[in-house]
Every structure is written in structure tokens, then in C-alpha cells.
Amino acid sequence: MSEKSSEKSEMSCVEFVQDALRNHVAPPGSGVNVGDRIRHAARRLGWGHSRxxxxxxxxxxxxxxxxxxxKIEELTGLRYGRQELKELDELIGRADALLEGENADLYRPIVDAFRALARALDRAGAP
Incomplete structure (x- = not known):
């Protein structure tokens, strides 16, 4: 893995944790100001304030x-979605292959419904 792609995946993980902290571990109602929310999150996670x-x-x-x-996943119930994204991409690829076959007209409504489902699941906050 190149340094650039490694850096990108780390950044994505950091962004995931940032969102989880702000919206699930210490949401806006959990403190008067951001400092209170950060302290609240640190206590819930058992992390240091600086971290x-x-x-x-x-x-x-x-x-x-x-x-x-x-720890973030256990506390919030969220999952870091790299594996799910890979699986969805593979399924979409299979669906696209159906559209190129002999029975494309038969499969098109099924593939369109599958794409709509995949998009709905890909939205932020989807269970």
C-alpha cells in the first residue's frame, strides 16, 4: 500500500471518529459548550482530554x-463502513453485468431497485 493511500484511509477513519464523537458520543445536548462535550466524550471513552x-x-x-x-463502534453502534462499501460495490458490479446480458430488459427494474436501496443505505445515519 502506498503512503498516499495509507494516509487517505487514516484520514477517513479520523473523520469517522470525529463524526461519531460529535454526533453520537457527545451530541450537542450533552454539554453547554464544545469544551464540555469534549470532556464528556473523554469520560465516556476513557480517553485523555488531549487525545x-x-x-x-x-x-x-x-x-x-x-x-x-x-471502542467507538461499541459505544455508538456505528460501524466503520469500508467492508460494507466494498461489498456494495461488488453487488453493484454484478447488477451492472446483468444489464449487459441477453435479458437486460427483464433485469433493469430489479437493478434500478437495488441501486435505490444501496443509495439509501449509503446515506449518513442509515442503520
């Missing part, structure tokens, strides 16, 4: 460990 603050602001110098990611 939580870096994740909150998605500081470019940090990376999220597997244990930290699992």
Missing part, C-alpha cells in the same frame, strides 16, 4: 488505533 480533543478536531497528526475504533 479526545485531537480526535474531535480531526487533527492531521493523529491516527486512530484499532482498539480506539472498536
Amino acid at each position: 479526545t480533543k485531537d480526535a474531535w478536531y480531526a487533527a492531521p497528526r493523529i491516527s486512530i488505533s484499532g482498539d480506539e475504533l472498536r
Whole structure:
């Protein structure tokens, strides 16, 4: 894996954690100001204040460990979606292959419905 693609995946993970912290671990109603919310998140996760603050602001110098990611997933019920995205891409590829076959007119409504379902599941906050 190249350094650039590794950096990109780490950034995506940091963005996932940032969103989880802000919207699920310490949502707007959990504190009067951002500092209170960061302290609340640090207590819930068992992380230090500085570490939580870096994740909150998605500081470019940090990376999220597997244990930290699992803790976020357990606490919030969210899942970091790289595997799900890969599976959806494979299914969409198979559906596209059906459209190129002999019975394309037969499969087109099924493929269109599948695409609509995949898009709905891809939206932020979908269970």
C-alpha cells in the first residue's frame, strides 16, 4: 500500500471518529459548550482530554488505533463502513453485468431497485 493511500484511509477513519464523537458520543445536548462535550466524550471513552480533543478536531497528526475504533463502534453502534462499501460495490458490479446480458430488459427494474436501496443505505445515519 502506498503512503498516499495509507494516509487517505487514516484520514477517513479520523473523520469517522470525529463524526461519531460529535454526533453520537457527545451530541450537542450533552454539554453547554464544545469544551464540555469534549470532556464528556473523554469520560465516556476513557480517553485523555488531549487525545479526545485531537480526535474531535480531526487533527492531521493523529491516527486512530484499532482498539480506539472498536471502542467507538461499541459505544455508538456505528460501524466503520469500508467492508460494507466494498461489498456494495461488488453487488453493484454484478447488477451492472446483468444489464449487459441477453435479458437486460427483464433485469433493469430489479437493478434500478437495488441501486435505490444501496443509495439509501449509503446515506449518513442509515442503520
